[in-house]
Amino acid sequence: MKHLIKIIILSASLLAGEKTWSSHSAEILEQGRWEIGLFQPLRYGYSNYAEFSIHPGWFFLIPNLEIKESQKSLFGYKTASQYRLTYPTMLLNMLSGDGIGKVIAPEHEIPHMFSFSGSLIGTRSFKDTKLSLNGGLDIGIVLGDLNPISTIDLPLVYHRLGVFYNGWGFHTGIDIERAISGKFEILFDLDLIALPGYDGNYSMENKILLSWNKSRNFRVTTGYKFISGEFPYGKDSRLLPYVPILERWIPIVELQWARNKK
Amino acid sequence: MKIVINFITLLFFLSCEPWVETFEDDSDLEAVMFEALEINDSLAYDGGSVRVLTWNIRVGLGRFPWIYDSCGDSVIREKSPVEKTLMEIAEKLNNIDPDIVLLQEVDFLSKRSGYINQIQFLLDNTNLNYGAYASMYKTQFAPSDGLGMVDGGNAILSKYRLENAERIPLALRTDQSSVVQYFYLRRNILKAKIPDLAQDGKDFYAVNIHATAFATDDTKQKHIDKYIEVLNSIDNEGNVFVSGGDLNSVPPGAGYDFCLLDDCDTQVDSLGVLSNQNYHTNQDGGPHLSGSYFNNFPGEPDLLKPLYDNESFSGAVDISDPTDTTKFTHAQSTSYERGLGIVDRKLDYLFTNGSWSSSVTHQGAWELSDHIAVSSYFNYESE
Numbered sequence: 001m002k003h004l005i006k007i008i009i010l011s012a013s014l015l016a017g018e019k020t021w022s023s024h025s026a027e028i029l030e031q032g033r034w035e036i037g038l039f040q041p042l043r044y045g046y047s048n049y050a051e052f053s054i055h056p057g058w059f060f061l062i063p064n065l066e067i068k069e070s071q072k073s074l075f076g077y078k079t080a081s082q083y084r085l086t087y088p089t090m091l092l093n094m095l096s097g098d099g100i101g102k103v104i105a106p107e108h109e110i111p112h113m114f115s116f117s118g119s120l121i122g123t124r125s126f127k128d129t130k131l132s133l134n135g136g137l138d139i140g141i142v143l144g145d146l147n148p149i150s151t152i153d154l155p156l157v158y159h160r161l162g163v164f165y166n167g168w169g170f171h172t173g174i175d176i177e178r179a180i181s182g183k184f185e186i187l188f189d190l191d192l193i194a195l196p197g198y199d200g201n202y203s204m205e206n207k208i209l210l211s212w213n214k215s216r217n218f219r220v221t222t223g224y225k226f227i228s229g230e231f232p233y234g235k236d237s238r239l240l241p242y243v244p245i246l247e248r249w250i251p252i253v254e255l256q257w258a259r260n261k262k
Numbered sequence: 263m264k265i266v267i268n269f270i271t272l273l274f275f276l277s278c279e280p281w282v283e284t285f286e287d288d289s290d291l292e293a294v295m296f297e298a299l300e301i302n303d304s305l306a307y308d309g310g311s312v313r314v315l316t317w318n319i320r321v322g323l324g325r326f327p328w329i330y331d332s333c334g335d336s337v338i339r340e341k342s343p344v345e346k347t348l349m350e351i352a353e354k355l356n357n358i359d360p361d362i363v364l365l366q367e368v369d370f371l372s373k374r375s376g377y378i379n380q381i382q383f384l385l386d387n388t389n390l391n392y393g394a395y396a397s398m399y400k401t402q403f404a405p406s407d408g409l410g411m412v413d414g415g416n417a418i419l420s421k422y423r424l425e426n427a428e429r430i431p432l433a434l435r436t437d438q439s440s441v442v443q444y445f446y447l448r449r450n451i452l453k454a455k456i457p458d459l460a461q462d463g464k465d466f467y468a469v470n471i472h473a474t475a476f477a478t479d480d481t482k483q484k485h486i487d488k489y490i491e492v493l494n495s496i497d498n499e500g501n502v503f504v505s506g507g508d509l510n511s512v513p514p515g516a517g518y519d520f521c522l523l524d525d526c527d528t529q530v531d532s533l534g535v536l537s538n539q540n541y542h543t544n545q546d547g548g549p550h551l552s553g554s555y556f557n558n559f560p561g562e563p564d565l566l567k568p569l570y571d572n573e574s575f576s577g578a579v580d581i582s583d584p585t586d587t588t589k590f591t592h593a594q595s596t597s598y599e600r601g602l603g604i605v606d607r608k609l610d611y612l613f614t615n616g617s618w619s620s621s622v623t624h625q626g627a628w629e630l631s632d633h634i635a636v637s638s639y640f641n642y643e644s645e
Binding site for chain 1: 279280281282329335336337338340371373376377402403405406407408409410411441444
């Protein structure tokens, strides 16, 4: 069970790059506002120009920090730069070993390694619709020997960790957010992770999320995530979340809370 | 909105592969067929003998100290040493030059063996032209020991065309929890017709089996019973079979307790006496190491007797002296390094309802697997 929890932590922390609530756009959280979800990180509006986010519950297993900073508008798009630093070594070494729940073979020890991602986000609003474009570079720094066959060949995980094995990669994406009616809104998200030269050099990720905003302080989100990409074993696609023993997809259910610091 | 619904429906169809293949649909009874890149079409059967070989090739791991079946601590092997071992297996097959090969533990697409399609690899690097494959373990990701994706099983390779290949499921173990069983092996018998070898109106079949190794209940009895049923069915219809595989059973009269030989904590003193604190410590002689003890249920030591006693069947290798080490086909892959020799038991067999001649246990190729290949010449007429 504890290994299952660690796998969920790994998946969720890798999902942290996903954009929900106001995180998907170039807009910055209001100063003093914080948001948190079951699987989403804690975001905090540090000022009207910068916000921070971390996964507080998992910080000690997979230390991570993300900073988003407002930039000058370009071609009618509001823009922001985003930087993320992750250190996955501790969690990956916990997932290495023999026994049920271990997803990295026991002969592999994961060295100290860091990933650094820099992105530029541009957002433009059209009546009820908000369009965001993003792109950026990912760098993986490995301080030691990382065996190339120690990968976790799972959709979502394989390409997110691929930057450590490949050394670098880039990502780009488009998000369309639209208010449907009343308190409901829908998000369409399409992202590409490219790892040139890697064995399984791309992953396309799509999700559609429907959100019900009960108030400014609470919302419920549901939807799916679809992954399609190239893996060491060939092309593969998977609808997530997927429950193996039930052999079926189940919808994402995310609860999020927010408050404004007075 | 209609577009969104259509799009999501499309996604469901694009990603409908199960996480674990349980082989419960009728369509799963069909085996996967292969052909060599270059096929030798000039072969014509003249009614003479047909060389048949059975070999558990241990997914091309050679004597790798694998965590599951030896005193090893590794799970995943790099692609290049697996390719090297497979090439050596291909060379050995070319030297022996069998017409029909029954392979067990062949990987179709597994992380543990570098995602090499081993059926295609062996077809492309041997004189064999056609292949049929039946998976015994197919999962997107085994969440244990970092095993990851696995698709491995039994294969029949042949110089002659294969038809009507059928995956016959074998009983699942009942000594496991349902969750473990869900992610565990689904063993099978692979049966294929070889029309070019048919004579006098008799169809010719190749039948390949890999019976359970680690069950501590009577699952092995069920597997052997099913195997005999399949062979009897071919025989009763007046047809011919060559068959074999890794039966994971010792010959009647052979020793059935290999716990101390196989357990990695066993100590060997200067006189060669084995001692161990993990097994055989109870008054009833137990506990026993699963996969190393062949007397888990009444009658297990004589499990193969019905095959040898059947008047229609013929075994390729004489087992009248079950202590004859030249007939042994298996030992743990790390047994040599532990000073325990290269083979210590016989688990691999060939049977037919025709006759055999010139049978060989190929112990010279011991470094290529933890099992030894067995070959023999099938003849329509009894000698």
